[in-house]
Amino acid sequence: MDQKTITKLSSPPDEDAEVLVSQPETPVSQRIRARLRNARERFHANDNIARFIEPGELQQLLDEVEVKMLGVLESLVIDTEGDHNTQDTARRVARMYVTEVFRGRYNPTPEVTEFPNVEHLNELMIVGPITVRSACSHHLCPIIGKVWIGVMPNEHSNLIGLSKYARLCDWVMSRPQIQEEAVTRLADLLQGRMQPDGLAIVMEADHFCMQWRGVKDTDSKMINSVMRGSFLKDPNLRREFLALLQRRSA
Ligand SMILES: [Zn+2]
Secondary structure (H helix, E strand, O other), rough: OOOHHHHHHHHOOOOHHHHHHHHOOOOOOHHHHHHHHHHOOOOOOOOHHHOOOOOHHHHHHHHHHHHHHHHHHHHHHOOOOOOOOOOOOOHHHHHHHHHHHOHHHHHHOOOOHHHEOOOOOOOOOEHHHEEEEEEEEOOOOEEEEEEEEEOOOOOEEEEOOHHHHHHHHHHHOOEEEEEHHHHHHHHHHHHHHOOOOOOEEEEEEEEEEHHOOOOOOOOOOEEEEEEEHHHHHHHHHHHHHHHHHHHHOO
16 A cells, blocks of 8 residues: 555545635535535525624625526526626626525524513414515525414513514525425424414415416415414414404405
8 A cells, every 4th residue: 555545544534525614715605515514404495504604705605606697697598798788687686696585594593682571461462464575495486475473472471572573584584495384484483482372373475486487377375374382272362363364454
């Protein structure tokens, strides 16, 4: 065995991954992916990966997406030099994905202060409609709709300010996903923060992958609901919530 072979055999098995993380010339998406893989973290379209992005890297990610997006436009045989309308499209789309419509993947949870339920409120609270903007993970087509949240607090629950529901909802929704999973994610987040006796979420949305492409059905909406705790156990509470929604949206 020559010296070279011995060196190679004595290397730790995951040395390749380490090298990938530390080399600055590696594309930023690969560096972030290597960190996720090393930590055995999932990075599906609707997962938040903010913890794995270092300061300054979001800007580099935007630059990388711009280059790739320009490649897509070139492959679509769109004249990005001659057509003045598409000259900056790659940059605009990259910025839209990274900093706007998918920002819920790259930014940490919004700061939301929970406060104790000092008044011991135990009446049904309904928040909504909150406007929802998301995208389907199959086609990256918009999903635009509304969400209603019902909360049944107990004396130990934490409460959050009215506007904070919208901020948390926006953070969860600004990712590519499917509606069923989006609603569950939002329920998990609110349940963890507030620890209410019951939580109910209803989402109604237009799916542009039904309207813009595919069957081109412009009237269909998808409605999903999640019921937890007392909303699941108490049919009267569930009825009260749904009846109030119907009156509101009529
Ligand atoms: Zn779709």
